[in-house]
Amino acid sequence: MKAVLEGIMTPSYVSDEDVDLQAYGFDASGLRGVPKCVAWPGDAEQVRRTIVRASQSKISLVPRGFGTNLVGGTVAQNAVVLDLTRMGRILRLDRRNALVTVEAGCSLHKLQRFLGRQGMALPFETVHEHHTVGGLMGVNQCGFLSVAFGRFSELVHEYEFLDGTGKLHVTKDVGLLGGLEGCGGVVVQMTLKVHKPVRVLSMDVVVSRQLHEVVARVEELRKVPEVLRLEFLDSFSADILGLGEGYVVLVGYEDERGRIRDEGHIAKYWEDYQGLDGVLSRKGFVLREDGEFPLGRMYDAVAWCEERKIPVRGHVGLGVLLPMFGERSLQAEWYRFVRDCGGDVRGAYGIGLKKKPFVGREVKERLKDVKERFDYHNVFNPGKIMEYR
Numbered sequence: 001m002k003a004v005l006e007g008i009m010t011p012s013y014v015s016d017e018d019v020d021l022q023a024y025g026f027d028a029s030g031l032r033g034v035p036k037c038v039a040w041p042g043d044a045e046q047v048r049r050t051i052v053r054a055s056q057s058k059i060s061l062v063p064r065g066f067g068t069n070l071v072g073g074t075v076a077q078n079a080v081v082l083d084l085t086r087m088g089r090i091l092r093l094d095r096r097n098a099l100v101t102v103e104a105g106c107s108l109h110k111l112q113r114f115l116g117r118q119g120m121a122l123p124f125e126t127v128h129e130h131h132t133v134g135g136l137m138g139v140n141q142c143g144f145l146s147v148a149f150g151r152f153s154e155l156v157h158e159y160e161f162l163d164g165t166g167k168l169h170v171t172k173d174v175g176l177l178g179g180l181e182g183c184g185g186v187v188v189q190m191t192l193k194v195h196k197p198v199r200v201l202s203m204d205v206v207v208s209r210q211l212h213e214v215v216a217r218v219e220e221l222r223k224v225p226e227v228l229r230l231e232f233l234d235s236f237s238a239d240i241l242g243l244g245e246g247y248v249v250l251v252g253y254e255d256e257r258g259r260i261r262d263e264g265h266i267a268k269y270w271e272d273y274q275g276l277d278g279v280l281s282r283k284g285f286v287l288r289e290d291g292e293f294p295l296g297r298m299y300d301a302v303a304w305c306e307e308r309k310i311p312v313r314g315h316v317g318l319g320v321l322l323p324m325f326g327e328r329s330l331q332a333e334w335y336r337f338v339r340d341c342g343g344d345v346r347g348a349y350g351i352g353l354k355k356k357p358f359v360g361r362e363v364k365e366r367l368k369d370v371k372e373r374f375d376y377h378n379v380f381n382p383g384k385i386m387e388y389r
């Protein structure tokens with residue numbers, strides 16, 4: 001297998017050794033596969049040549065960043081894993097237009113450190129920063145600032161990708177590949193919109209025993225432009241963090257309208273919130289699930305979790321709930337419920353292999369259209385999101 005990729009990159013950057021096949025046989029989903037081989041291309045030209053060779057030899061490719069997705073999006077079965085993390089260069093900073101151009105394997109951590117030194121930031125924050133920008137766009141991730149700045153794809157100004165024949169495309173159409181989990185092309189470079197550093201200057205902790213009151217408050221807060229963060233906790237989670245008795249919404253503002261203004265206190269609230277999943281894991285709630293709901297169904301979704309004693313929090317500003325399950329047996333019921341509510345099973349984490357049985361028609365049609373146009377021979381990430389050809 002290794003021989004197929006011979007001459008494209010230094011031999012040490014292609015491996016079919018058992019230790020590498022084992023290490024790349026899974027991602028953060030815990031699902032497993034057995035790749036044929038792992039390649040670590042160093043630039044877009046090496047990716048292009050790999051695609052051409054793979055396509056000629058009818059071999060599938062699985063684009064991969066850090067493999068932290070939770071849905072099996074980078075689990076490879078009889079395919080070559082294309083680890084893009086060597087392509088992590090920061091190429092250009094255009095201060096005048098507030099744009100930064102990076103290779104797709106650049107980590108969020110590296111990019112934020114770089115921008116921080118320039119007095120700028122990418123307005124995107126998650127629990128940790130060990131994601132590549134390619135992976136973030138692949139799942140169209142949402143983070144703590146997404147209520148104000150949108151999901152990751154909304155921060156992409158322009159990107160370059162290679163299709164299933166190795167042809168390069170440059171586009172501003174983020175709807176084309178954003179959230180398609182590496183099934184439509186390999187993104188090799190992107191230009192992102194940067195911002196002045198974003199800081200929460202004040203916050204409120206909204207507590208209520210009445211879920212409908214909390215939902216109504218969220219509806220109001222979603223319309224306030226100064227809201228930077230809007231996170232929900234059920235009463236079980238709120239109790240763990242000592243936030244009060246009832247449901248809680250943590251609201252972060254970019255100005256001083258909130259009642260809590262002390263920098264240290266604000267930092268502590270968010271730190272505790274970000275540490276919640278770790279605390280829940282230690283209590284046996286180890287499975288991260290998700291779902292995006294219309295606000296009108298938020299009440300039902302939280303009630304569903306409570307009836308089954310499943311703790312739930314989430315990016316409520318986007319309608320995204322993130323329950324933590326203790327056992328797998330309820331997963332299918334949950335994703336059917338999300339769909340029946342008119343919600344989106346992609347939620348925060350995407351579809352991958354894990355949620356394939358529940359994916360909606362709209363997503364399938366979109367992927368089919370992209371496959372027909374850019375990956376007719378199904379070179380990229382076959383079997384993810386849906387079966388094609």
Ligand SMILES: Cc1cc2nc3c(=O)[nH]c(=O)nc-3n(C[C@H](O)[C@H](O)[C@H](O)COP(=O)(O)OP(=O)(O)OC[C@H]3O[C@@H](n4cnc5c(N)ncnc54)[C@H](O)[C@@H]3O)c2cc1C
Pocket residue numbers: 027028062063064065066067068069070073074084104105126127130131132133134135136137138139140141142143180181182183185186187188348349381
């Ligand atoms: C502890 C933990 C907490 C998390 N919390 C959140 C959360 O709060 N919200 C949330 O949304 N997600 C969350 N995630 C999920 C995860 O972090 C995201 O899926 C992340 O964006 C993946 O980045 P990555 O570089 O690891 O991508 P990978 O996992 O390597 O890839 C993700 C997808 O993108 C595709 N891909 C990668 N690079 C490219 C490329 N260059 N071109 C085309 N396709 C590509 C892959 O094929 C795959 O389908 C969490 C994960 C963990 C482990």
